[in-house]
Amino acid sequence: MANQNMRTNEIVHEIERMIRIYKDGSVERFMGCEVVPPSIDPQTGVQSKDVVISHENSISARLYIPKSQPHPSKLPLLIYFHGGAFCVETAFSPMYHNYLNSLVSAANIVAISVDYRRAPEHPLPTAFEDSWEAVKWAVSAEDEWVKNFANLERIFFAGDSAGANIAYRMGIRVGMEGLTSGAKLVGNILVHPFFGGEEPIGSEMVNHYSETLEKLWRIACPTTVTSLDDPMINPSMDPNIGKMGCERVLVCVAEKDWLKDRGWYFYEELKRSNWKGKLEIVETAGEIHIFHLYNPTGDNALAFIKLFVSFFNEAVKVKVKANM
Incomplete structure (x- = not known):
């Protein structure tokens, strides 16, 4: 029985500090678990x-x-x-x-x-x-x-x-x-x-x-x-x-984000497609993935809010590879 439990509880996937998945289907999440009303x-x-x-x-x-x-x-x-x-x-x-x-x-x-x-x-x-x-x-x-x-x-x-x-x-x-x-x-x-x-x-x-x-x-x-x-x-x-x-x-990427190049690649692919809309991209210098959520009061995060407001108001000013 002990051996069976060990096999059942074998870890099959794990992303450090994020999620752990066991062979028996159970899941442990280590981030994003807190909720507010x-x-x-x-x-x-x-x-x-x-x-x-x-x-x-x-x-x-x-x-x-x-x-x-x-x-x-x-x-x-x-x-x-x-x-x-x-x-x-x-x-x-x-x-x-x-x-x-x-x-x-x-x-x-x-x-x-x-x-x-x-x-x-x-x-x-x-x-x-x-x-x-x-x-x-x-x-x-x-x-x-x-x-x-x-x-x-x-x-x-x-x-x-x-x-x-x-x-x-x-x-x-x-x-x-x-x-x-x-x-x-x-x-x-x-x-x-x-x-x-x-x-x-x-x-x-x-x-x-x-x-x-x-x-x-x-x-x-x-x-x-x-x-x-x-x-x-x-x-x-x-x-x-x-x-x-x-x-x-509007596509947003960040200079130090490991997904940055994929964002740029998507931008280029959509631009080459037969879609006829207005396409823009902004790269934020010196920032990491979803920086605006981790540091919502930082200057670049506050600038992000202004960027979105401009987009909603149809007045986006693109700043590529520059601090916003």
Whole structure:
């Protein structure tokens, strides 16, 4: 019996300080486990609440509206997809809750932060399907906040890391399947996108990128036939890349991010595709992956907020390879 227990508890996958997966299917997560309740934020006055999108599939979201005040018209709607390599973090973590409070206040928007199911318990494409169900729920305006405050003709997607991957795929899905009548996806913001490929590019050749990404991808999509050239992780292999269903896309990369070269590569691939929208890219000097979440009060993080506000207001000024 002891030997059987040892075999059952064998570690089959582990990312240090992130996640550990055992042979018996049990999972230990070491980051992104803390959650905070919805609230009225004392600093910004932003109000939030949680909703269940699908009881059957355990999909939920946190909704945000700016401080109560008379609005001459309805506000843009941001649908946000959190990061975490598809396997850690939630829409309810302090990091994302605090960031959405700040963004909603600064941009004067309505936001929906999607809590999709995570790998390895729910491997890809579950996160994509959950997120699409959340998008369809949002544009249905079943929720009173969405119905009363959100302008469904001005919808934006955004996400960081794995969430940027999701935001990309949701943009493609809008282009292929459309939204309900009257709803319009205007723009898509991809922050430090979690993309990959079998062949290393740029700095990936010397920074052990492929080994780390392969481990993460094996957790997110643990089938024997998928590779890092699967379209779910490598958009350059996606025949539908040119079908992005919005007018504008902003790609954000960071100088010291191990995923930087993939962000640039995606930018170039989308530019070469038959998509006719406005495409821009910003690289932040001296910063690491999702720096704006780890250090939300830093100068570059505050500049990030201003950049997003400009994007929502259709006045993005691109600064490539320079401090913002």
